[in-house]
Amino acid sequence: xxxxxxxxxxxxxxxxxxxxxxxxxxxxxxxxxxxxxxxxxxxxxxxxxxxxxxxxxxxxxxxxxxxxxxxxxxxxxxxxxxxxxxxxxxxxxxxxxxxxxxxxxxxxxxxxxxxxxxxxxxxxxxxxxxxxxxxxxxxxxxxxxxxxxxxxxxxxxxxxxxxxxxxxxxxxxxxxxxxxxxxxxxxxxxxxxxxxxxxxxxxxxxxxxxxxxxxxxxxxxxxxxxxxxxxxxxxxxxxxxxxxxxxxxxxxxxxxxxxxxxxxxxx
Amino acid sequence: xxxxxxxxxxxxxxxxxxxxxxxxxxxxxxxxxxxxxxxxxxxxxxxxxxxxxxxxxxxxxxxxxxxxxxxxxxxxxxxxxxxxxxxxxxxxxxxxxxxxxxxxxxxxxxxxxxxxxxxxxxxxxxxxxxxxxxxxxxxxxxxxxxxxxxxxxxxxxxxxxxxxxxxxxxxxxxxxxxxxxxxxxxxxxxxxxxxxxxxxxxxxxxxxxxxxxxxxxxxxxxxxxxxxxxxxxxxxxxxxxx
Numbered sequence: 001x002x003x004x005x006x007x008x009x010x011x012x013x014x015x016x017x018x019x020x021x022x023x024x025x026x027x028x029x030x031x032x033x034x035x036x037x038x039x040x041x042x043x044x045x046x047x048x049x050x051x052x053x054x055x056x057x058x059x060x061x062x063x064x065x066x067x068x069x070x071x072x073x074x075x076x077x078x079x080x081x082x083x084x085x086x087x088x089x090x091x092x093x094x095x096x097x098x099x100x101x102x103x104x105x106x107x108x109x110x111x112x113x114x115x116x117x118x119x120x121x122x123x124x125x126x127x128x129x130x131x132x133x134x135x136x137x138x139x140x141x142x143x144x145x146x147x148x149x150x151x152x153x154x155x156x157x158x159x160x161x162x163x164x165x166x167x168x169x170x171x172x173x174x175x176x177x178x179x180x181x182x183x184x185x186x187x188x189x190x191x192x193x194x195x196x197x198x199x200x201x202x203x204x205x206x207x208x209x210x211x212x213x214x215x216x217x218x219x220x221x222x223x224x225x226x227x228x229x230x231x232x233x234x235x236x237x238x239x240x241x242x243x244x245x246x247x248x249x250x251x252x253x254x255x256x257x258x259x260x261x262x263x264x265x266x267x
Numbered sequence: 268x269x270x271x272x273x274x275x276x277x278x279x280x281x282x283x284x285x286x287x288x289x290x291x292x293x294x295x296x297x298x299x300x301x302x303x304x305x306x307x308x309x310x311x312x313x314x315x316x317x318x319x320x321x322x323x324x325x326x327x328x329x330x331x332x333x334x335x336x337x338x339x340x341x342x343x344x345x346x347x348x349x350x351x352x353x354x355x356x357x358x359x360x361x362x363x364x365x366x367x368x369x370x371x372x373x374x375x376x377x378x379x380x381x382x383x384x385x386x387x388x389x390x391x392x393x394x395x396x397x398x399x400x401x402x403x404x405x406x407x408x409x410x411x412x413x414x415x416x417x418x419x420x421x422x423x424x425x426x427x428x429x430x431x432x433x434x435x436x437x438x439x440x441x442x443x444x445x446x447x448x449x450x451x452x453x454x455x456x457x458x459x460x461x462x463x464x465x466x467x468x469x470x471x472x473x474x475x476x477x478x479x480x481x482x483x484x485x486x487x488x489x490x491x492x493x494x495x496x497x498x499x500x501x502x503x504x505x506x507x508x509x
Binding site: 126 | 307329339343347351458
């Protein structure tokens with residue numbers, strides 16, 4: 001299987017950048033095995049793209065879901081060649097007896113049945129806030145693709161093909177460090193489904209704002225930190241360009257060194 | 268209008284984030300930004316700790332937290348040592364402090380936060396080996412040799428015991444309800460009941476004695492090190508009943 005179109009590239013990590021460069025290189029090689037000039041041209045172009053921050057499509061850019069990383073209509077794995085929608089992969093306006101809606105947000109994607117090891121006080125005594133025993137809220141929904149156990153194309157009426165679990169299709173996009181779906185240790189990921197209590201001197205008040213002006217409180221779900229607390233998954237106005245759909249940048253060129261972390265953490 | 272300007276200023280401060288506060292001196296108790304553990308700003312470490320290395324260019328992404336922590340492990344499994352750790356840990360074998368006057372149990376190798384600190388302060392592991400980077404700069408590149416705790420040879424026996432239980436039955440030690448000047452009780456700065464580096468040092472510079480080595484309480488009369496009248500050995504005497 002070739003690199004899926006729109007594989008996120010220089011949004012976050014050197015490693016991903018290198019991989020994207022490698023993938024592009026390979027593609028070009030296949031098309032033009034002897035094309036030395038082409039390779040140089042491509043390399044130059046890629047350098048320019050990386051330098052200018054003009055990434056290959058789909059980096060978070062705050063311009064909406066259409067064309068974003070979470071618009072899957074152009075992906076190989078989309079189960080229908082013609083009946084393509086954006087929202088339908090995650091949401092449906094009417095449940096069709098699949099009862100996924102019970103998790104909220106008119107959910108329409110198959111959920112994970114995995115059991116996770118959570119980042120709790122038992123693991124780290126500095127983590128003093130209450131953590132749900134398993135992921136809840138929007139984190140549970142995100143993990144229905146990002147844990148690597150559920151076929152991404154298992155949504156709505158589609159049964160899905162396990163070839164298209166996230167780890168096969170986008171090797172760097174699994175959360176946490178799931179290669180096969182067999183390792184569901186969430187202790188390598190920032191605590192989720194964890195209460196953001198206002199009286200912790202190590203945390204800023206929930207009235208603190210993200211660059212968009214939204215408060216921390218507005219990005220908590222039932223007072224808990226979930227995936228969507230940091231990530232604006234719809235690539236909405238909160239999503240800082242050239243980040244992983246983050247509500248604040250984390251480097252000096254994108255709003256400040258560790259600005260995302262320090263929005264909540266009082267360090 | 269004034270309000271608008273104020274708001275604009277606040278927005279600029281938030282947006283500028285780091286840079287605003289960065290002008291502050293290192294280790295001033297005002298937070299991680301601009302402290303000697305902020306490697307993002309390219310500020311000469313000489314201004315912080317007398318470094319001879321000229322800049323912090325080894326921190327190519329210029330994030331603060333990422334040198335030590337990452338929100339998502341990327342199959343490097345460093346997180347298993349806790350605190351979402353993202354820096355290489357030391358592979359040295361350490362000689363731990365031992366003495367017949369010791370009344371606590373010492374782990375046979377560094378544990379807890381000490382193990383993490385030794386990922387730079389052992390004087391052997393490259394400080395720029397973190398996240399996806401494989402570095403080469405060792406902490407000995409800094410002129411301030413006092414930050415090379417392991418002396419590059421794993422010798423922790425010349426340092427205050429770490430990874431050692433705080434024996435609450437020891438009459439030579441104060442009650443764990445005793446407080447440091449930063450407001451933390453002894454109990455709070457122990458990790459699993461053990462004294463670690465972070466028991467004395469607030470590595471995030473949250474509320475440290477200004478000018479000190481990130482200490483929770485000043486230890487001298489010297490005002491340039493955060494000291495004051497009555498602060499002679501105040502750090503030591505927070506725990507030690509002497």
